Structures are given as C-alpha cells and as structure tokens.
Amino acid sequence: MEKKEVDMINGLGISLILISIIFLIWFLAYILFSINKKKGAFSFILSLLFTSFSVYYISIASYTNKFLETAEKNEKVEKIILEPKIEQTIVESKIEQTKKPESIALVFQINGKNIKVGINEEIEIKKSSTFIISDIEGIDKEDLKVNLVGFVGDPKHNEGNDIGYKINYKEMWKNKEIDKDKYKIEIKKSNKEIGCVFIKFID
Numbered sequence: 001m002e003k004k005e006v007d008m009i010n011g012l013g014i015s016l017i018l019i020s021i022i023f024l025i026w027f028l029a030y031i032l033f034s035i036n037k038k039k040g041a042f043s044f045i046l047s048l049l050f051t052s053f054s055v056y057y058i059s060i061a062s063y064t065n066k067f068l069e070t071a072e073k074n075e076k077v078e079k080i081i082l083e084p085k086i087e088q089t090i091v092e093s094k095i096e097q098t099k100k101p102e103s104i105a106l107v108f109q110i111n112g113k114n115i116k117v118g119i120n121e122e123i124e125i126k127k128s129s130t131f132i133i134s135d136i137e138g139i140d141k142e143d144l145k146v147n148l149v150g151f152v153g154d155p156k157h158n159e160g161n162d163i164g165y166k167i168n169y170k171e172m173w174k175n176k177e178i179d180k181d182k183y184k185i186e187i188k189k190s191n192k193e194i195g196c197v198f199i200k201f202i203d
Helices: 003-035 037-098
Strands: 106-109 113-118 124-125 131-136 142-148 166-168 182-189 190-201
Touching: 003 037, 106 124, 113 124, 131 142
Parallel strands: 124 190
Antiparallel strands: 106 113, 106 131, 131 166, 142 182, 182 190
C-alpha cells in the first residue's frame, strides 16, 4: 500500500473517532446539565470548543485527502500522456537508423583513383581492370556489410562483406548477373538492406 493511501486512511479514521467523541461529550454535557446547571453550562462550553477544534481538523483532513486524490489522478494522467511520447521517440529513432540517406556512397579504388558512387547509382568498369571497394561513407559502419553479389573474396570464410578485396571481371559468377555483364552490390545494416549500387562491366 502506498504512503498516500495510508495517510488518507489514517485521516479518515481519526475523523470518525473525533465525531464519536463529539457525540459522547455532548451527551455527557446534557446529562451533567440536568444534574447541575452551572457545571453543565461549563461542560457545554468545553464541548463547543472541542467540537470547533474537531470540525476544523476534519475539514483540513478532508481537504488533504482531496488534494492527494487529485495529485494521484494527475500523476496517472501524466504517465499516460508521457509514455506514448517516449515510445514514439524510440520508434522515430529506429526509423532514422533505417533511412537511406542521400549521402551514402561506396568508394571504389580503380587504377589508383578513388571514385564515389551513391545509392542506386551505376558505375562502369572495364573488364580488364582490377578494382577494390575500399570504403563506404555517410553511414555508421557498425554491423554493416557490403556484398557484391556474384563475387566471393574469401571462399573459406564468406561473410558477405567484400570491402577491401581485389576484384576483376574474370572472378565474377555469371549466373548472378542481373543483366548482361551487370551486377549489384547490396548494402546491409543489421541484415536489413538499405540500398544497392550497380556495376556494369564494359570492354
């Protein structure tokens, strides 16, 4: 049981006790007045003072209980309002991580030159050339894989990540072509594809 509920129950209990005492002392004052009017009058005054004090206490206790109930309701409403916002922020953060920024680009090293190719773009490479996918820019590299479909850099340990390997047309698997002498490079983060770059081999 929470402290607020305990305080409310204690306040209600004391209020009921005070009400019982008020009825009792007024009853005793009435009896005393019937026996001795002077003492009875004095007891009425004392009863009146006690009643005034008790009414004041009960009103304060009642106000406190209402205040605690209102505060508890407001706290619950605030939680209901805030929790969806927190959840929404988490969802929005996940969406941001899976977006396809225009700035993502693969870096190809061809004949000593670095060439950047963006998402959904195509690069033409001569069949006689040897090249390297040397880097990827514009995205966090954690749990990121760049896979040239139709090429295996290390047959013993094929992890689907072809950054850093020397590649030439002769090593490409012809059954993985998406068009005549054309292949795709899949860019995946956390096993989710975020885009492709295309290679067209030319004579």
